[in-house]
Amino acid sequence: MAQRRVAITGLGVISALGRDRHEFWQALRQGRSGIAAIEGADRTQLRFANGAEVRNYNSLDHFPQKEADLLDRFAQFAVIPAREAIAASGLEWTPERRRRTAIVTGCCVGGQATEDAGFVDLYRDRRGRVHPLTIPRIMANAGASYLSMEFGVTGPVYTVSTACSSANHAIGQAFWMVREGIVDLALTGGSEAIFSLGFLKAWEAMRVVAPDTCRPFSRDRKGLILGEGGAMLVLEPLEAARARGAKIFGELAGFGMSSDAHHITQPSVDGPASAMRLALEDAALDAEQVGYINAHGTGTPANDPTETAAIRAVFGAHAAKLGVSSTKSMHGHALGAAGAIEAVATTLALAEGVLPPTANYLGLDPQCDLDVIPNTARERRVEYALSNSFAFGGLNAVLAFRAWN
Amino acid sequence: MSDDLIQRVISCIASTQHIPAEKITIDSTFEELGIDSLDGINILFALENEFNLNIPDDAARTIRNVRQMIEGIEKLLEAGSVSSGAVA
Numbered sequence: 064m065a066q067r068r069v070a071i072t073g074l075g076v077i078s079a080l081g082r083d084r085h086e087f088w089q090a091l092r093q094g095r096s097g098i099a100a101i102e103g104a105d106r107t108q109l110r111f112a113n114g115a116e117v118r119n120y121n122s123l124d125h126f127p128q129k130e131a132d133l134l135d136r137f138a139q140f141a142v143i144p145a146r147e148a149i150a151a152s153g154l155e156w157t158p159e160r161r162r163r164t165a166i167v168t169g170c171c172v173g174g175q176a177t178e179d180a181g182f183v184d185l186y187r188d189r190r191g192r193v194h195p196l197t198i199p200r201i202m203a204n205a206g207a208s209y210l211s212m213e214f215g216v217t218g219p220v221y222t223v224s225t226a227c228s229s230a231n232h233a234i235g236q237a238f239w240m241v242r243e244g245i246v247d248l249a250l251t252g253g254s255e256a257i258f259s260l261g262f263l264k265a266w267e268a269m270r271v272v273a274p275d276t277c278r279p280f281s282r283d284r285k286g287l288i289l290g291e292g293g294a295m296l297v298l299e300p301l302e303a304a305r306a307r308g309a310k311i312f313g314e315l316a317g318f319g320m321s322s323d324a325h326h327i328t329q330p331s332v333d334g335p336a337s338a339m340r341l342a343l344e345d346a347a348l349d350a351e352q353v354g355y356i357n358a359h360g361t362g363t364p365a366n367d368p369t370e371t372a373a374i375r376a377v378f379g380a381h382a383a384k385l386g387v388s389s390t391k392s393m394h395g396h397a398l399g400a401a402g403a404i405e406a407v408a409t410t411l412a413l414a415e416g417v418l419p420p421t422a423n424y425l426g427l428d429p430q431c432d433l434d435v436i437p438n439t440a441r442e443r444r445v446e447y448a449l450s451n452s453f454a455f456g457g458l459n460a461v462l463a464f465r466a467w468n
Numbered sequence: 469m470s471d472d473l474i475q476r477v478i479s480c481i482a483s484t485q486h487i488p489a490e491k492i493t494i495d496s497t498f499e500e501l502g503i504d505s506l507d508g509i510n511i512l513f514a515l516e517n518e519f520n521l522n523i524p525d526d527a528a529r530t531i532r533n534v535r536q537m538i539e540g541i542e543k544l545l546e547a548g549s550v551s552s553g554a555v556a
Binding site for chain 2: 190192194195199
C-alpha cells in the first residue's frame with residue numbers, strides 16, 4: 064500500500080503575538096515582536112526583565128469558572144488553539160471519527176504556576192496543605208485529557224515531554240499515526256505557561272536568558288527570551304480531506320528525530336544534522352528541494368552557531384540559497400509549545416508565500432552566516448520547508464512541510 | 469448545630485461550586501447539588517481552611533450530604549476544643 068499523504072486541515076495558535084492564527088500571522092509578516100516586560104511574575108526578583116507572554120488573558124473569556132479552576136494556564140493554552148483548529152477544519156464528529164482520532168500534545172513542564180503556588184502555601188506560608196486540584200492541574204497531559212473530553216475523542220491520547228522538542232516529537236508521532244493508517248485524524252501540537260517566579264529563577268540560574276531581547280543568529284545576541292502559549296494542528300489523510308472538501312493549509316511531509324548522546328545542555332552539530340537528514344529522507348526529499356527552514360534559533364551563544372554548522376553539514380552549497388529564520392525572535396521560546404507555534408508559522412509561510420523574518424537582528428555574526436531573513440519578511444514561494452526543534456538533553460526533532468497549492 | 473456553623477459550611481460549598489448559597493439547604497444531597505468526588509475534595513479543602521482543622525480521610529469518605537458534612541465539622545470542632553485541636 065502506498066503511503067498516505069497527510070494534510071494539515073486545521074490550525075490554531077495563542078501566543079504573545081495574539082489570540083488566533085490571523086493575529087499571529089499579521090505580527091510575523093510585519094516582523095513585530097511580542098517580547099515585553101514580564102507581568103506574570105515579580106520581575107523585581109529577577110535578573111532579566113522581559114518575556115513573551117500572552118497579554119491581557121482572562122480565562123473566563125474562554126471557560127466557565129469551574130473549568131477555569133480545574134485547568135492550569137498551560138492546559139488552557141492547549142484547549143484554546145485546539146478549538147480554533149477544529150473550527151477551521153470544518154470537521155463533523157461521528158462516533159467512528161471519535162474512535163479513530165488521536166490527540167498528541169507536547170509539554171515540557173506542565174502546570175508550573177499551580178505547582179509554584181502550592182509551594183508558596185506550603186513552604187513560605189506554612190499553611191500545611193495545598194489545593195486539592197494541584198495534581199490534576201500540574202499533570203502534563205491535562206490539556207490532552209481535557210481535549211479528549213471536550214471533543215469526545217476516544218482513540219490514542221497522550222503527551223510527549225522532551226523539553227524544547229516536545230511539540231515536534233508530538234506532531235511527528237501524530238503525523239506518522241495518520242500516515243500509517245493507525246488513526247484517521249489527529250489533533251496535535253503543544254502548550255506551555257511558564258511565567259511563575261520559581262521556574263523563572265531556575266532559568267535565571269542557567270544564565271541563558273537575554274537581559275534585553277531575543278536576537279537569533281545576530282551579533283551581540285545575549286540569549287533566549289522565554290515565551291508561552293500553545294498551538295494545534297489538525298492532520299488527516301490528504302485524500303480524505305479532499306473528499307470532504309476541506310480547506311487544506313499545507314501538507315506534513317516528513318519527520319526525523321535523533322539524540323546527541325553527548326551532553327545534557329551543550330548542543331552538538333551531528334545530532335541536529337542527523338534529525339534534519341532523517342526528516343528529508345522520511346519525506347523522500349532532496350536537500351535542494353527545501354527553500355525555508357524555521358530554525359530552532361534560540362538566540363543563545365551556543366545554539367545558533369551549532370545550528371548553522373548543522374544546516375551547512377546537511378545542505379552543503381544549497382545552504383546559501385535557503386531562507387532561515389527564527390520566529391522565536393517574535394513569539395519567544397515557548398519550550399514544549401515551541402515546535403507547535405513554529406509549525407503554524409511554517410505552514411502559513413508556505414501557504415502565504417511569505418517567509419517570516421528573524422526580528423531584532425543587529426548584524427552579522429560570522430559563525431551564523433546564513434540568510435536569516437533579517438528583520439523584514441520576504442515574499443517568496445517555497446514548496447518545502449523544515450522546522451527544527453533541539454532540546455536540552457540532546458533530543459532533536461525536525462518536521463518537513465510542503466506547500467499546498 | 470448552630471446557624472452560624474450551618475451558614476459557614478453552606479458558604480464554603482457555594483463558593484467552591486460557584487452556585488448561589490440559596491440553592492443549598494441542610495438537607496441537600498451532593499447528588500442534587502451536582503457535587504462529584506473531585507468537587508468533594510475541593511469543598512473539604514475550603515472547610516479545612518475555613519475552620520482551621522484537619523478532616524481525616526476516613527471521616528471524609530462517607531459524607532454524602534450537607535447535613536453529614538455539618539455534623540462532621542461539628543464533631544471535629546468539639547474534639548479540637550477538648551484536645552489540643554486544629555493544626556494550622
